[in-house]
Amino acid sequence: MLKGVKIKNIYTHIILIMVSLLSIFPFIWLISTSLKGNSENIFAYPPQIIPNDFTWANYSGVWHKVNFIGYFINSMIVAGGTVILNLILSAMAGYPLARMEFKGKKITFFAVLSTIMIPFQAIMLPVYLITLKLHLVDTVNNFAGFVGLIMPFAVNAFGIFLMRQAFLGIPKEMEEAAIVDGCNVFQLFWKVLLPMVKPSLAVLAIFTFIGSWGEFLWPSIVLTKEAMYTLPVGVNNLQGMFSSNWRFIAAGSILSTIPILIFFLAMQRYFISGENEGAVKG
């Protein structure tokens, strides 16, 4: 009996190890290439995973030619701004939808719900024209450029529904007690209710951050200045800059991945616990 269980587990481990390797192998191979010096043929057959001519030179080379710190700061500004606006706007809109009675509540609810069905890719052309019309592009100035990168993603239905759900879970007595104690509705929202929905705010923040950090389509449409590039746009640009220098392209791609890797490892329980998947997916 015991033996049967163990043998079954061995097959399970074999499959899971193989899938794990397939998941990380493209990165391993990229890392391997990024560490090979000029005297080593990166197209050698059979391929060498462990570099013969080990060097960090590709990293320092690409670091000096490409403004990674700039891309990183731009990405931080865009992702940070997107997260802050999503938290504020979703919480503000979610609260009355959960807790107040007002005329047009049903219509508001369905209007928000209907935006789930509209893919950004299908409406991006008018979004672009509107952004131009509002002068929210980097040709005006950098600040306008950042606002233009952030605003189309400042709030979405997933966030609003997530927060609405969170407010629905708070007992009504909490509100009543706060009102009896003399809170007005804004103090109630800010000081009593928001602290109680912190777990949902954290989930919203983390998933919005990941989404915004990886966004590629919108910045590659609106950005015109290299100084405004976010990391994904900057990394894609490496291909043009170093056309066939795969050592540099590989080193640059790996460098650009380090921040999000640290973020993921620090926050991994939010991602792999399974409680939050699909809660916030743009």
Added chain:
Amino acid sequence: MFKYYWKYTPYLFILPAAIVLLIFFFIPFFQTFLLSFLDYSKNIYSPEFIGITNYAKLFQNPIFYKVLWNTFIYLFVAVPVLAIVPLFLAILINQKIRGVTLYKILIYLPVIVSIVVAAIAFKWLYADQGILNYIVTLIGLQPAGWLTDPNFALYSVIIVTIWKGIGYYMIIYLAALMSVPKELYEACDIDGAGFFTKHLTVTIPHIMPTIALVTTISAISAMKVFAEIYVMTKGGPLNSSKTIVYYIYERAFENLDLGYASAMAVVLLIIVMAFSLVNILCFEKNKYQI
């Protein structure tokens, strides 16, 4: 409960979100239809009203049919794989075995890494003298131009999308598996049912709603692919890997033909909205408590 707020307070709270949604969702939504009746190709600053000419041109354009066909191949290949493989992995990982967290982290890693980096990594694997062609020759097959041969390019890109999605859907399935009552498995064990019988009779029926959900979510995301194609093939060679979002992008921002691109966007909109409607009405009703 007594009413503790002014009757306009709810509107004040909703206003900021409503403004953003109005400017960046609802107005663009209606404008997409409007733009599809305009011709921008002669003068980008003063488009001309041309009725349904863009649609007429679109439905006579063989490239458009090619692009639609490619998009549906994307669906037909990626969706079944993304509905089945992650479920199988979730079942394996949902056992009392060592290293579960490590497996989950490694399999989830492609999900969080930027699609641009993922696409570059695969471009390198697919290179003419790359490691994939080495492996292919090892097992006695002919090396191929994975991204340069029209027969392979689309499938090579689809593999990247699948590779990047497996971890995401696996975690969704894992959450669903936790809700299957343990007693049912115990009953199976007493009856001496094997691995496959057990999961076919207990697991699959129980998590059918999740399977349906994953199917529609992955179908919607397959309709929207862009970055993989932009980074790896630019839709080529010979439009063989061009899908609808990429073609919209190309017509709008490279050919500056916004009207024509909008007509295509309307087609995309209708397809995705149909999928989403099914999704919301059938599988996510509880989430939104309609």
